[in-house]
Amino acid sequence: MRPLDPRLVRRSSGVRRLLAASVLLGLATAGLVIAVAYVVAEVVARRFDGEPVAALVTAIAVGLGARALVAWCHTAVSARAAATVKAELRDEVVDDLLDPRRLGARPNSARVVALLGPGLDAFDGYVGRFLPQVVLSALVPPLVLIAVASADLLSAIVLTVTLPLVLVFLVLVGMVTKDRIDRRWQALERLGRHFADVLDGLTVLKVFGRRQEQGLREVGDRHRRESVRALRLAFLSSLVLELFSTLAVALVAVSVGLRVVEGHLELGPALFVLLLAPEAFAPLKRLGAMFHDSTEGAEATAELLSLLDHDRHTGTAPAPDLRSAEIVLDGVVVRRDGRAVPGLDLAHTRIRPGELIAVTGPSGVGKSTLLSLLMAFERPTTGYVLVDDVDLSTIDPVAWRAQIAWVPQVPGLVPGTIEDNVRLGDGESSRDDVMAALRDAGAADLPLDRVVDESGEDVSAGERRRIAVARAVLRVRRGSAHLVLLDEPTAGLDPEREAAVLRTVRSLGVTVVVVAHRPETIAAADRELQLTSRMVLA
Template sequence: MRPLDPRLVRRSATVRTHLVWSVALGALTAVLIIGVSWCIAEVVSRRFDGREVLLLPLVIVAAFGLRAAIAWAHGVVSERAAIRVKAELRSEVVDDLLDPRRVGARPESGRLVALLGPGMDAFDGYVGRFLPQLALAVIVPTAVVAVIAWTDLLSAVIIVVTLPLIGVFMWLVGVLTRDRVERRWAAMERLARHFTDVLDGLVVLKVFGRRQERGLREVGDRHRLETMRALRLAFLSSLVLELIATISVALVAVSVGLRVVEGHLELRDAMFVLLLAPEAYLPVRRVGTMFHDSTEGATATAELLDLLDHERHEGTLAPPAGPAPIAVRAARLTHPGRTAASLAVDDLTVEPGEFLAVVGRSGGGKSTLLDVLLGFERLDAGEVSVGGTPLADLDVTAWRESVAWVPQTPHLVAGTLADNVALGQPGASREEIASAALDAGLDLGLDRVVREGTTDLSAGERRRVAVARALLRARRSGAWLVLLDEPTAGLDARHEATVLAALRDSGATVIVVTHRPETVAAADRVVEVAA
């Protein structure tokens, strides 16, 4: 795992600005460290010789005060940068999920909860503390070693030889902790996903008397154990880094002390080197200490950037204004994690105004075909064309204005039934809404209030709401293509006949995925899809 993902630097202007500030403040910190060390060494040397120190103590006090002010400013800049980066990424994730040009499946809600919640909270340690310390770990040791080499070459050689040992042990610690961090993050995602699933099915679980305290306790204990294992490893690795740095500074001190006693090195230079030597190791040690604090933030960063790193529709051509033939040629699509194809259609043409039934076994690619036609998925091979123009070249937002869609699980919004039927058609009149509801067999009061969940209406009633919504869209917005995924499942024979008659009378091109023999019998043509 890289300490700084280049994608984050390219994507976030705040991170770039933050790194510039970190480098500038780090350079100023290095200058102050060197200056203070020289002043202290000069004071000690003069007092041993019996000379006056004059204003040097005041300079040292002022330098320490300035160094504290810079450290405070660095902390403030870092915390504000972390807050801004979190806000920017949260906003970018939400915009990305709502972007109509996005291609690919949406992430699971449990994963999103873990990323945008605890994952984002870890940015305080990653962006706010680790990245600034990373800049200090590069600038300060480089400057200190250069000055020590100018003063005493042997001490500089000892530091140059021993300093990489900290880096080597940090790498070993990183290798050992990588699995721990990944397992802890997986436990966090599992906990979030389990809790979300329990909330979604809470009513059903209560009805059937299924208590979830034990499951939540087991998942929570697993997360706690993984966290404690990661913390134990963090404390042990910090001890190792401190021990290496202490031994390295002791080697410099022994070398300097012997040469002072033998008269080969002046006291002022010896004090200067002794004061600077720990400063060469300190920033690197702090990076090692903060590494564990940053790993969760770095993991969350990689997950978020992977989530944002996907294909988008680039087409700009206007779709046909009216009904046009739709052709699917040699279409192949395989979802990630699967070896078998999710969709395989060799040759399919849908004529304008045709009522086409798509049948096949479950998992054969019927719903995937609708996702491809809607632009939610992109083919691995083959082509879909509308009126002779490849679907990939069309403006996907304008194309979806020509489509009315009834998903397998229709979504309701909080409000009245009329509000749900008119979703996406804010200017629809009461008469238009009532007509679409009647044609869809929705024999419920339009003023009936429903909640966002799925408990207010039955599955068949929700599907009829979605069909009424599609009919209203076709009539008001000129949508000439109606895509339906199991629209008559859960409907009795009377309501199914009403829905099918309304779809046939709509005059639109209708593609319906179904297992129902009555729906298949009502179609102009039946196509079997088998991936």
């Protein structure tokens, strides 16, 4: 696991400013460490010779004060940078999820919540403490070694040989820790997904008397055990790191002490070397101690950057008029990572203006994927989606979707009344238009002023679908939508309401593509597009 992901540096101006400030403050820290050590060694050496040291004592106080001020500045800059980076990434993730040019499936909501919550909270340790310490660990030891070499070459050689041992140990700790942190992060994601699933189905679980305390307790205990294992490893690695650095400093101390006794080294340079030897290891020891605190933040960084790394639409061409445009899917294949079977495999098909096409086939054959392609939510791995001989990937997705009315399997709702939800995106429709759309969608029994929640817990699945169908009908009748995409719109409806929805869909006079399982829906279509491993056109 790299201490700093280059993608984070490219994306975040806050991280770039932090690194620049850390370099300057690191150089200042190294200079003050060397200067204070030199002055302290001179004070002790001169006192042994009986010389006055009042001015040097004042210099020591000034140097220590300056070092404390630099450390405070480093902490303040790092804390502000951590807050800035968290805000930047949160905004970027939210903007990315809402970006109409985003391609690919939306990530799991529990994963996003875990990343934007506990994941970004770990940035305080990663960006605020670990990254500045990485800079200090890269700057201070080499400068200290140069200073030690100027006073005693043998001590510099000893430190040069022993410092890499500490670095090797840090690498080994990182390799072992990554596995532990991966397990802990997976346990945290599993806990978040389980909790989100329980909340989503809480009403049903309560109705059927299914208690979830045991399941939540087991998932929580798994996360606790992985956290304790990571802490145990952190304490053990800190102990070993401290042992290595202590032995290295002891080697320098013994060597320097013997040569001072034998008269081969003066007291001033010897004290200077003894004071600097621990300072060569101190940044690395602090880095090792902060490494475990930072690993969760580094893991969250990698997850967030992976979430943001995906293809985007680059098309800017105007969208053809779907009232007369013909859509051709030519040799379209959509492949998913980790799946041997394509998510969708279409040899060739045409969708003519004004047609009502029923898309059928077994589960997993790519019916919803076909709608996703037509909505420009993703691109085919191979093949083309052409609209009047214009590649859909070159068309502006916002302009393209403005002509589409889409009813997914689980339609979305917004907080407000049923009227607000039907008029979503069309504020100019009259109340009579909304009532007519609801009536034709088999939802005349739903009061316009009835308040619904975003979660949709206060409406049934059938009512939710009928509201979404009414929304699509209203857009078509207002002249803004000329292609209607429906994903099982009559599921959960009684025969009377199903017949009303099908009559309305047939009467719209626009191109309609509907994913269907029910025979009544298939019979109402002009044509059936049956999906298998290869397309079969009926």
